[in-house]
Amino acid sequence: MKRILVVAIVAFTAFTTYAQDKPNIVLLFVDDYGWSDIGYRNDSFQTPNLDQLKTESLDFERAYIPTPTCSPSRLSLLTGKEAVRLQMVRHIHLDPKKPDAKYGLWPSDPVQMPSLNYLPLEEVTYAEKLKEFGYYNYFIGKWHLGHKGRYPKDQGFDEEFGVTDHGHPKSYYFPFFKGGDPNGFLKNYKKGDYLTDVLTDGAVDFISGYDKKDPFMLTFWYYSVHGPSVGRKDLLKKYHAKGIEGKYADHHAMVEAMDESVGRVRKALEEKGIADNTVIIVISDQGGAYTNAPLRGGKKGGDTLAEGGARVPFMIYYPGVTKANTVCHTPVQSVDVFPTLVEIASGKKCTDKQIQGVSLLPLLKGKEIKERNLFGFRSYEDQYCSIVSGDFKIIKYHSGKYELYNVVKDRSETNNLIGTGLKVENKLKKDLEKWEKEAVPAYGPHQLNL
Secondary structure, three states: OHHHHHHHHHHHHHHHHHHHHOOEEEEEEEOOOOOOOOOOOOOOOOOHHHHHHHHHOEEEOOEEOOOOOHHHHHHHHHHOOOHHHHOOOOOOOOOOOOOOOOEEOOOOOOOOOOEEOOOOOOOOOHHHHHHHOOOEEEEEEOOOOOOOOOOHHHOOOOEEEOOOOOOOOOOOEOOOOOOOOOOOOOOOOOOOOEHHHHHHHHHHHHHHHOOOOOOEEEEEEOOOOOOOOOOOHHHHHHHHHOOOOHHHHHHHHHHHHHHHHHHHHHHHHHHHOOHHHEEEEEEEOOOOOOOOOOOOOOOOOOOOOOHHHHEEOEEEEOOOOOOOOEEEOOOEEHHHHHHHHHHHHHOOOOOOOOOOOOOOHHHHOOOOOOOOOEEEEOOOOOEEEEEEEOOEEEEEEOOOOEEEEEOOOOOOOOOOOOOOOOHHHHHHHHHHHHHHHHHOOOOOHHHHOO
16 A cells, blocks of 8 residues: 555656646737837836836847738748748738638738638648647637638637637627627627727636646637727726827727736636746737837838837746846747747747747847848738848839838837948848749739639
């Protein structure tokens, strides 16, 4: 009997050590959340929970989205790939007359580039990779990478909640979506219920009720703060009282509701007793729809590859690894999340050859990563591709125009350095041209029978 007890204790200890070696992971992906829409950068916004997380995290000052728009940004985060390489250069916008069409067109796109209408099922997601290392994957919220049959559960996630075919709600108040909720996730709610709170309830319930021996990854992709700008009424009063007017007041209220959500998720981790063994990642899918000052540009206005559109909030808290309240000035991209997750989950170097991202684990440990070029691409208007290299950035237009900025000294991109004799201009132009030939698919509507 004594021998059996000893064996049982050893087995339990081995299991506990294994569990501790595998941290849980929570990824909070916010929609249209601007780089400057956060309290520690702009005191117009009240974000105490994100401000607190920043004091405990590594904050990436220069984080970029390769294709800053809804669906492509999700593809890049999920797969570690530049979305343009998979022919997804715009958000999914299905033609009701062709609901199963593989590609879609945008009427005002000057080059009429077709864009993929869903993430191909054969693509490897971080959920599928983490499953190999024993992780249980739970997905909450906005998907926007394909219709039913191409949902999170079809791409490596074990469970999903709040998923729809919609890119945004009709309102953040119930019944939320135009045409209702055919998937049934959100039908048992009532008038007055607020979407961000409902989804957060789902996240808290998952954390508090999790009883599996495996580590988990919770992927929470917010619909917020994407339009329509509908602030929670109790918070909206506060911003009206401060003199903030119109939909911008709603936007402030939505940001605060999202920040409350972050706080509730963290509290659930603490109450579960796993906060010290849980990695938290916060990132946005593109710049905000309102002002992104001091950065130029944003989600709208034909200037999305400028800093205000492509540069986003991004922080990682890895207990025992990241040094509290530190800032990283190395340019990084959302494609880097995939290999970073793989290395956190596996404890080994990510050797995936199909991705463009690189692991950020060295940066999390206070080391450096190799200098590289970061590329941007989207196909809506004249401005269409970019390259970031060190302090410099070039933006290219279909019309032949180029812009060159030192975005460290001139983060507002007011001083165009094209033609001023800088050697970096020719180098970046050549590097961008080479990348375009390699990464941008050469196809047109006639080749795809569109």
